[in-house]
Amino acid sequence: MIIFDWNDVRFFLELSRKGRLTEVAKALKVDHTTVSRRVLALEEKLDAKLFEATSRGFVLTEAGERLLPQAEQMESASATIQDMVGGENQTLTGTVRLGVPEGFGSQFLSGELPAFQKLHPKIELEFVANDRFVSLSKREADLSITLGRPKSGRLISRKLTDYRLRLYATRDYLKQHKPIRRREDLRHHNFISYIEELVPDPQLLYLSDVIGNPNVNLKSSSIVFQFQATLAGAGVSILHCFAADEYPELVPLLPEEISIDRSYWLNTPEDIHDLARIKAVSDFLSDVVQRRRNKLMGEKDG
Known part of the structure; x- marks a missing residue:
């Protein structure tokens, strides 16, 4: 032996x-x-x-x-x-690595982390900001948040939350370009979007659903880059409401007519799903999205 x-x-x-x-x-x-x-x-x-x-x-x-x-x-x-x-009263410790879409991680979750640190000061969080599927089986992460439910692997997956996207441009951009009163007016405007061949998930190719054959003159694989370019007045783009609505200079365009709903899924390998530190992170994520549902869906509080 x-x-x-x-x-x-x-x-x-x-x-x-x-x-x-x-x-x-x-x-x-x-x-x-x-x-x-x-x-x-x-x-x-x-x-x-x-x-x-x-x-x-x-x-x-x-x-x-x-x-x-x-x-x-x-x-x-x-x-x-x-x-x-260690028993239930032992302070939770260890490292938890979370694979998370870039926009959700940097523009939503990052602002919620101080509350988690107060709850679990000895848990070290690592974020892999990536829109592709990280491999949980290869331990690239302990948990992952994805745009769809993974189709393979020994995982426990559940829908974490719905979220909404809308079309946005800055007030300055709108002053300098033709007015947008109906969907047909969008054909006269420049768009910011993804590089099609580098899109990690087909669900991100929503621009063509909003306007056929849009005039896209600026592309990036990064949603954060697209957000900053829109904020700088470079064009019109589809952005997460949870990020764009924080900036008064960004105006939602045709909000009653154009909106896109998507979902995030939370995935954990079966063999570590019940570990205390994993459950602590999972429970915190569930609590955050429940409390901030209005922000995620682009709705006013109250």
């Missing part, structure tokens, strides 16, 4: 995810030689080569691929023990 150190397995997992000794060393706050030594110790115990060094970094061998799911189970069991043994 082979007995090996869980810490060696932890180094193996980190190297399988990050691919480079220096990145693992930084994450685990050790020297890169320690990472190499720990992984080598595990290989010697198992009498198997787990990684191949390539120009892209360290990649798993067949033996490493076979070990990976078992190592992830050990990681999950270790985290569960830490959460359970």
Whole structure:
């Protein structure tokens, strides 16, 4: 029977995810030689080569691929023990990484974080601001917020909230261009939108639903860039109400006629769904979107 150190397995997992000794060393706050030594110790115990060094970094061998799911189970069991043994009165600690759409993270959630820090001062939050699907199975994140429900993976998914988008332009832009009184008037205006081939989700291609063949003269893969460009008066764009309504210089255009509703989904791997720190973040997110529903839907409070 082979007995090996869980810490060696932890180094193996980190190297399988990050691919480079220096990145693992930084994450685990050790020297890169320690990472190499720990992984080598595990290989010697198992009498198997787990990684191949390539120009892209360290990649798993067949033996490493076979070990990976078992190592992830050990990681999950270790985290569960830490959460359970301390008892209910123990202060929640640890790191939780959340994959979140760029606009929702930077223009909505960031303003709510001081309240979370007061509730759980020893939980360290990491945000991966990305509109693509982060891989929860590869532990790119512990939770993810997505525009749709993932179609595969051992995940627990639920709808987090609905939200609304509208067409906006600045007051200065509207003074300098032809008036917009009906949908047909939009054909005379310049639009800001996504780069179609770089859109991570087809749900973001809503501009063509609003106006056929729009004159798009400024494109970006970043919704925050689009927002700032609109705020600078560069054109008309579709923006999240939760962000745009905070700026009085931004005017919703044809709001009774043009609005787009979408949903965010919250996803967690089955094996860590019940961990206390994961539940703390999940519960906080649910509370925030419930309290701020009017903001998310572009409705006035009260």
